């Protein structure tokens with residue numbers, strides 16, 4: 225096969241058995257790879273009503289369809305499974321180097337079912353004549369280790385040329401913010417899939433091998449790369465290379481895009497806020513790129529001395545981390561942000577989820593809803609960098625108040641009281657990312673509706689794809705978004721499942737995708753066929769949610785972020801978000817049932833999804 229290996233490894237952890245299976249070719253055509261393919265596989269193999277932390281849940285890792293083929297910015301793999309943070313469909317997307325290596329080890333997908341009796345890790349390597357060798361090995365010596373130590377030890381043991389996906393203590397403790405680490409800081413962070421890994425006592429997945437990924441037209445792929453390289457060198461691409469995602473921060477602070485004080489305030493609160501992309505660059509030692517990316521928006525930084533000193537170079541802070549541990553906590557200490565990012569990476573935690581929990585705790589303390597007796601004596605105040613760092617450590621270790629927060633928002637509200645619920649800035653248990661719907665209302669529809677809630681990377685009218693011709697819509701206008709929301713969300717799933725980086729596709733038109741696909745697999749793809757794939761990916765995950773019990777009538781959204789009450793200062797002062805209208809128009813445009821969010825059975829049959837309804 226071209227572009228993909230056609231192989232899936234199924235690992236049953238209780239019996240410690242491994243089986244290589246063929247992935248039906250039709251599934252690639254319908255779902256591409258990544259979480260799209262994952263949705264189809266799990267709908268066939270898992271009861272969506274299962275306990276996400278029980279043995280019935282399946283945790284998957286899948287490379288994107290184009291990952292490792294030489295197509296631009298095609299490095300991603302996705303983890304997927306039922307999410308312990310939301311109780312619905314979960315997926316998490318990750319760049320770096322693990323995805324291409326998974327394919328070079330001879331696999332597109334690994335599925336883990338069951339639970340091991342004691343800690344294990346999986347080693348995958350190529351055997352003779354293209355066979356895949358999979359071994360389940362003991363991980364008692366690794367259990368308890370942080371993500372850096374674990375990756376280092378496994379690379380020492382199996383060679384520097386292997387790639388490692390692992391969990392840290394947060395995953396072992398089943399934290400509701402546990403992610404899966406690769407490259408000591410590239411994370412499949414969201415949906416708490418690190419906790420699923422922990423529940424299975426699976427410490428790590430090690431992939432090794434250099435089987436070439438066959439593509440249909442290597443010369444054609446080379447020509448496409450040459451043709452499109454200049455696009456990445458244009459202004460936005462160059463700035464992204466130089467500064468990475470921190471480049472968005474300064475403007476976002478002023479425009480009302482980035483949250484302030486647990487989403488309750490604006491730049492007026494701290495007019496002298498100093499943290500900028502330029503400042504981040506002062507700490508940068510070198511740039512970092514995911515496999516095959518001409519942009520290279522990542523970097524390694526170091527804090528050499530002081531209370532927030534890092535132990536050598538660590539991944540730099542990204543926009544989301546700066547926002548959620550900076551302005552959202554009124555913390556202007558960049559060194560503390562770098563250290564917090566480092567701690568989250570070591571413990572294996574989603575910085576968005578962890579930042580959301582910390583802001584909730586600080587606001588509850590400031591309002592007198594929790595006291596020193598509930599915070600291990602810590603005074604949780606806005607802007608107190610040292611205390612914030614200490615609280616992050618406690619969440620990572622699941623210690624004291626950190627143990628309560630690590631269990632997620634629902635558990636925290638249960639322990640700290642219903643009066644704290646208004647300060648939870650999350651949708652269905654997943655903390656909001658740092659882009660404010662009061663700045664551009666289109667985000668609210670994505671955060672609310674996508675089967676993985678509170679995600680800024682699942683396509684929206686706020687961040688339309690490059691090449692998508694969208695009419696001008698006022699940032700505060702709720703009506704007229706449905707068609708464009710639908711197209712952008714569906715296409716985002718296509719690009720994600722193809723293994724492509726959405727930053728890349730904020731630069732390069734999504735209309736280039738059929739060309740890259742043809743060079744990779746030798747077949748014709750049309751934009752229309754791919755749009756249909758996108759629809760299928762949106763709805764397959766919604767089918768999973770409905771079967772998990774997550775119907776639309778149970779959805780909610782934090783009032784504060786919809787402008788209830790409205791902000792009293794800043795660019796978005798007084799803004800209200802009419803989510804109701806956006807949802808209504810989207811449901812009508814797509815012909816979706818207001819209770820389930822699903823279309824008619826006939827439509828599901830057309831998309832070959834009706835068979836997954838039960």
Ligand code: SF4
Pocket residue numbers: 297299319320512513514517518519520521522725726727728
């Ligand atoms: S743009 Fe950044 S995140 Fe995307 S593939 Fe390149 S280095 Fe990775």
